Structure formats: C-alpha cells, structure tokens
Amino acid sequence: MLRWASHSLIFLLAAPILLGTLIASLPAFGYFPPLGSSEFSLEAWRELFEVPGLTRSILISLISGILTPLISLTLVFLYLASATGSKLDLWIRRLVSPLLSFPHAAAAFGLAFLIAPSGLLSRVISPGLTGWERPPDILIVNDTWGLSLLFGLVVKEVPFLLLMSLAALPQLQPRHRVEVARTLGYRPTIGWLKVIAPSLYPLVRLPVIAVIVFACATVDVALILGPTLPPTLSVRVLSWFNDPDLNLRFLAAAGALLQLGVSLTAIAIWLALEKLVGLFWRIWMAAGNRNTGEGLAFAIGRSAMPIMLMVIAGSLLALLTNAFSGSWRYPSALPSSWTIQHWANSLSDLSIPFFNTVLISVSSTLLALIVVVATLESERQSGKAKSTAMWLLYLPLLIPQLVFLFGIIVLTEFAGWQANLGLVIFGHLLFVLPYVFLSLSEAYRQLDPRWTQVASTLGASPLKSFWRIRIPLLLAPCLTAGAIGMAISISLFLPTQLLGAGRITTITTEAVALTSGASRNLISVWAIVQLSLPIVGFMMALFIPKFVWRNRSGMMDTR
Amino acid sequence: MSNSVLELNDVSISLGGKQLLEIDCRVGSGEILTVMGPSGSGKSSLLAYIAGFLAPVFESSGSVLVNGDDICSLAAERRRIGLLFQDPLLFPHLSVAGNLRFAMPRNAQHKSQAISEGLHDIGLAGFDNRDPGTLSGGQASRVALLRLLLCAPNAVLLDEPFSKLDTQLSEEIRALVFDKLRASGLPTILVTHDQADAERAGGQIHTLLSR
Numbered sequence: 001m002l003r004w005a006s007h008s009l010i011f012l013l014a015a016p017i018l019l020g021t022l023i024a025s026l027p028a029f030g031y032f033p034p035l036g037s038s039e040f041s042l043e044a045w046r047e048l049f050e051v052p053g054l055t056r057s058i059l060i061s062l063i064s065g066i067l068t069p070l071i072s073l074t075l076v077f078l079y080l081a082s083a084t085g086s087k088l089d090l091w092i093r094r095l096v097s098p099l100l101s102f103p104h105a106a107a108a109f110g111l112a113f114l115i116a117p118s119g120l121l122s123r124v125i126s127p128g129l130t131g132w133e134r135p136p137d138i139l140i141v142n143d144t145w146g147l148s149l150l151f152g153l154v155v156k157e158v159p160f161l162l163l164m165s166l167a168a169l170p171q172l173q174p175r176h177r178v179e180v181a182r183t184l185g186y187r188p189t190i191g192w193l194k195v196i197a198p199s200l201y202p203l204v205r206l207p208v209i210a211v212i213v214f215a216c217a218t219v220d221v222a223l224i225l226g227p228t229l230p231p232t233l234s235v236r237v238l239s240w241f242n243d244p245d246l247n248l249r250f251l252a253a254a255g256a257l258l259q260l261g262v263s264l265t266a267i268a269i270w271l272a273l274e275k276l277v278g279l280f281w282r283i284w285m286a287a288g289n290r291n292t293g294e295g296l297a298f299a300i301g302r303s304a305m306p307i308m309l310m311v312i313a314g315s316l317l318a319l320l321t322n323a324f325s326g327s328w329r330y331p332s333a334l335p336s337s338w339t340i341q342h343w344a345n346s347l348s349d350l351s352i353p354f355f356n357t358v359l360i361s362v363s364s365t366l367l368a369l370i371v372v373v374a375t376l377e378s379e380r381q382s383g384k385a386k387s388t389a390m391w392l393l394y395l396p397l398l399i400p401q402l403v404f405l406f407g408i409i410v411l412t413e414f415a416g417w418q419a420n421l422g423l424v425i426f427g428h429l430l431f432v433l434p435y436v437f438l439s440l441s442e443a444y445r446q447l448d449p450r451w452t453q454v455a456s457t458l459g460a461s462p463l464k465s466f467w468r469i470r471i472p473l474l475l476a477p478c479l480t481a482g483a484i485g486m487a488i489s490i491s492l493f494l495p496t497q498l499l500g501a502g503r504i505t506t507i508t509t510e511a512v513a514l515t516s517g518a519s520r521n522l523i524s525v526w527a528i529v530q531l532s533l534p535i536v537g538f539m540m541a542l543f544i545p546k547f548v549w550r551n552r553s554g555m556m557d558t559r
Numbered sequence: 560m561s562n563s564v565l566e567l568n569d570v571s572i573s574l575g576g577k578q579l580l581e582i583d584c585r586v587g588s589g590e591i592l593t594v595m596g597p598s599g600s601g602k603s604s605l606l607a608y609i610a611g612f613l614a615p616v617f618e619s620s621g622s623v624l625v626n627g628d629d630i631c632s633l634a635a636e637r638r639r640i641g642l643l644f645q646d647p648l649l650f651p652h653l654s655v656a657g658n659l660r661f662a663m664p665r666n667a668q669h670k671s672q673a674i675s676e677g678l679h680d681i682g683l684a685g686f687d688n689r690d691p692g693t694l695s696g697g698q699a700s701r702v703a704l705l706r707l708l709l710c711a712p713n714a715v716l717l718d719e720p721f722s723k724l725d726t727q728l729s730e731e732i733r734a735l736v737f738d739k740l741r742a743s744g745l746p747t748i749l750v751t752h753d754q755a756d757a758e759r760a761g762g763q764i765h766t767l768l769s770r
Binding site: 450451453454455456457458459460461462465468469472473475549551552553554555 | 610611612634635636637638639640641642644646648649650651652661662664690691692693706707710712
C-alpha cells in the first residue's frame, strides 16, 4: 500500500507532465484530429515567425528569465551574508512564509497601484516633491521593456529563494564557519560570501532554475505588469489559445514549444553565467582580501529586505485604499471619502469563485498531504532515504506550465473529455505536491526515531505508532505544509484557466480577468479577497496546534 | 511476577565486515547483566539488535532466546522487550495516564485503576492527568519505568537510563528501577559506562573491548 503510494507520487507528477510536453508538440506540427487535421506540416511555424514583434516578445521573456533570478539571488545572498544572527534576521525569518503566500496576482496588482503614474506613491510625493498636478504621462506599469514586470517578479521570488536558502543553511553550520573565517581576519559579510556562498549555491540551484522557468513564462504577472505592445511570449500564446478562431490553436501550440525553447535557452545562459561567476569566485576567494567590499555588501544586504518589505506594505496599502475609496482626486494622498460600495457591488459575483477556490484548494491540498505523508512514511519504514529521484518533484516547476498544461488539454481533447472540476483539481495537485513535499519532508525525516522505537517496545504496531504517535507529533508541520499547499493552489491562474476551459472560475482567474478594463476599486476588492484566503490558512496552521496542545508544554519544542 | 529467561547465543554484530562485538550469555529471572564498554564499542548496537531496531547496514549472527523461543525474526513490537532510554521519552502529546494507557495490552482489565495504583506505587499518586512536560526529571523517569512495567514485557533493556540525572537523583532512581525489575522477575541487560551502575546492579559484568 505504502510502496504503491510512493510510486504513485512519481507517476502522478512525471507522467502527465512529460506526456503533456510531448503531446503539446503534435498540433505544432499540424497534427490535431479533433480539428480535422491529421497531416503533419510546418504551417504553424511559418505563421509563428511572421507574427509581428515576436523577437521583442522573446527578448523580454529572456531578459526577465535571467535578471529575475540574478537580482533575487544576489539580494538573498547579500542579505544572508550581512544579517545572519541579527535582530532583523529574526523578524525576516518569521515573515518569510506569510510573504511567500502572497498570491502573485494580488502582489502584482498592489505593486501596479503603488507605482503607477497615478498610483499611491506618486500621490504621496505630489505635488510637494514633484510639482505634478496631474498624473505624469509616463509608462511605468506595462513599460515596453518589462522593468515593472521584472520588479514585481523580484519582489515575489526573493521570499521563495530566501526560504529555500534558510532550509538548506543549517547543514552548512554557517555560524561556525563564519567564526573560523573571522578568526582568520575576514570581515563577517565578506567571510560569509567566501566560505558559505560557494557551498550554499549548489543546494539552492534547483529552486533557482525553477525561478528562471517561472519568470520566463509567467502569465498572470505578465498580464498585469508586463508590456502590452507587444506582450511577453507566454501572454501571446495564451491569447492565441483562447482565441475563438480555433485555427489559432496550431499557432498556439507552436508558440508553446517556442516558449519551452526560450526557457531552455534562459537556463543555458544561466549555466554559462554560473561558470563565469564560479571562476571569478575562485580567484576572489584565493586573493586573500578580507575587507574590500564589506561596506557595500553590508549596506545592500541590510537594506534590501526592509526596502522589499516596504514595497510589499505599500502595495497592500494601495490595495486597501483603492478598495474603500470614494472620490479621490489626483494629487491628494488619500481619498476625500470612503465607501464600502465596491464590496457591496462585488459580493454576488464573489460567491461562486470563492466557493470554487476553497473547494479546489482544500481538495488538492488534502490529496497532496496524503500522497506526501504516505511517501515519507514508506521511505521511513524501508529505511531508504531519498530513494525517489528528487528532481522529479521539481518537474512541474522546471517545465513551463503553459507547455505541459497545453499538452494535457490536447490529451483530454483527444480523449473527448469535457473540462471539469476534477481535472482542475488534478492540475492544482501537480503544483501543490512539490511544495507540500518540500515543506514537510525535513520535519518528517528529522523526527526523533526514538519516539517510534519506544512505541514499538511498548507493543505498538507500525500503524498504531503512525496514527497515535507520529501524526500527532507532526501535527504542526503537517498543517503548515497544508497552509503552504493551499496558498499555492489559491494563487494558481493558468491551470484553472486552461484545464477549466474558462468555465470554472476562481478568485484568481476572475481577478486576473479584471485586468482589462475594470476599475482599480473593483480589482482591489478581488485582490484583497485573494490574498486573505492564504492568510486564513496560515492562521489556522498556527492556532490549531496551539489550541489542541494548550495543556502540553512539551509540544512546543518538538517542532 | 515473570519467570522469563533471556539468552544471547553467540551474538556477533559487524559493520562493513569489521566485527563490533560478540557476546554469549544467559540472564535469568530477576537478574541484571551489566554490559560495559567505552563509547564506540557497540553497546547501543547490541540493544538495537535485541530490541529489533538494528539498521540494515549492520550484519548480525547468533540468536536471542526468550524462554527458549528465538525472537530474532519477530518485528520489534512483537518481541515484548521493554527499553528504557537515556531520556524518559514520555510522549509529549499524551497525558501521564495517556502514556501509561498507550503501553497497556488491549485486553487489560480495569486500566484506570491499574494506572492509579501504579502511580501511587512510585510515589506519584494523583498525577494521572498531568502534562508530562511539567514533570521534573526524576518524576518523568519514574513514569517511564511504570510505562514499561505496565506493558508486561518478558525482558528489559536499559540504555544508560541514569546518565542524565544528577548524582543524588540517579542513586534514587537507580534503586527504584532495580528494585522494581527484580521484584517483577524480569531478566535485564544494562548498558553503561558508569562503574557505579555496575556495582549497584550486582550481577554479572560483560566488558566490551574497543575495536
């Protein structure tokens, strides 16, 4: 049973993704019987390369695919180098999980309403600092080179890379190593960069590549913050896919394959960059300088996170103000009147998407928890640690969503299935699983084996000690993993949009759909609902164990 | 009162072809065998082997007999071998009574009464509903002993159970543990590097060599 479950994890993840990627390429070469075309041709590719502005779309995807991980990783490493062990660090560590749960779309909307020419920031500094009486006529959000897109992605990916680094760090004994470096005369920040960074990087390499793939092919963030003339490649592929003219499907398939190629190119460029930086690092480490750059590295590292937090807080503030603002003339920092009218107007539209969101996230997370716990339990019982190829877990994060989801749809169309809720839940499961596994596996593997040993010397069967000992002891980490899973599911746009064929709506798909045309007030209402849901999950993960174990002081330090 | 006998017949444990220890002995009802040796001599591996937790990387030969039956092929939970660790390891999510109840055989009669009497017996009357996290080190050790006894094992292993207690307390707990085990007639193997433990146990002493 357990063996079956652990194998099913690999199957569940790998099969649809690999098959989907393969299948997606069939229509790209003209083969798609459901649309009456069963002959191979290169027509779709010819069409694709005649699309105006294609080079620019590809370039913007590539740029954000490389710069996002580069900037995010630099900030995370400089932060860790300069702040490890400080008071700031304690705060940031507590905030990193909730920050990660901030849905991409809501974060992007908040950022847009903060930095837009008529946004909160411009209002606060106008006309005092700028003299602007009217919003300046400059393109900040949706700028042609995707700078605001890049900024939005960095704000989202820094918490992710930070969390991954924090999880990997303890095995490197950073404090110890930095102390050794300091006794050899190295300043702390430089010392960290020389003795920790080179061993930490290989441990976070997979997550970094996941960031490349995401940044390269993101759809929802690019729809909100990205350039429009032309948009990024991924956004264009989606629009071809959603076009009422079904013949554009062939073009969309070719575009999806091109997207895969662009993502792979970005990864290849990154790997080359990695070699170059590695070479520089080896020379720098051996050079023996102990002070040079300390001040700059320290200043950037210490200020990056507070700035990031301020941006996020500002975005939140922008959303809240917009959601409750009545009339709000331009240079005023605050609205002249407040109203709950926007909420009242949205209430009836919210109910179905809200219900769907909760249903989909709860069921996909429960399924994921069952599969992950079964896998970890079977790993524990067989005594073979990490037997499953770990990289398979990252598959849904390493192949652009657009590509394999597209393939899964083609597959369902071959099979003649209608889009349905089950399919959407399955699609969410693909993305929820890796995060639930990543968040639960350490706690599960590190649980003191003596608890189980004591239980079995007391005559408890493996099943009994699983239910009566391990699950209760791991209640808190299981709930945290569940909260993370739900947050991931709630923030998903593309799987719902594609597998639900636009007929199954969630808060996220509806909010992103509002991008074109709806008022800021309305969008803010939806974005706030979207970002509140994960917070409810995290609150529950925090308070349920506190309540259940309120009379069990020993349960506070087994976490 | 148990009348069990624990026998280790030509037990040998090795790791990667290198022998860690060998032992051949018989522990009668109510007797305490002390196994001494420096750290790294394989003391913990011996207990893990008898209790059924030895990691698969170790190779072992020989047999463990309880009342003449070889238990080596049994799963740990079917061996009925009690084990006291260095730490009391009371399950933190269960009450004191919950810990004791967890250990009792399913068909035991009058569980609550047996628990209350057992607690009274070790000087902890009325502790039934206490949170184990609030017990002192000595109290927790007593509860761990009672938990082991209520499970009605056929033999007992002690893995340096007094080493983390301060001198006076360890004297007291040691006396209690030895008295109870002798009174129950359980064959016991004590692993330790503390000479005082061996003297108080008063039984045979087997010394492992460091290799």
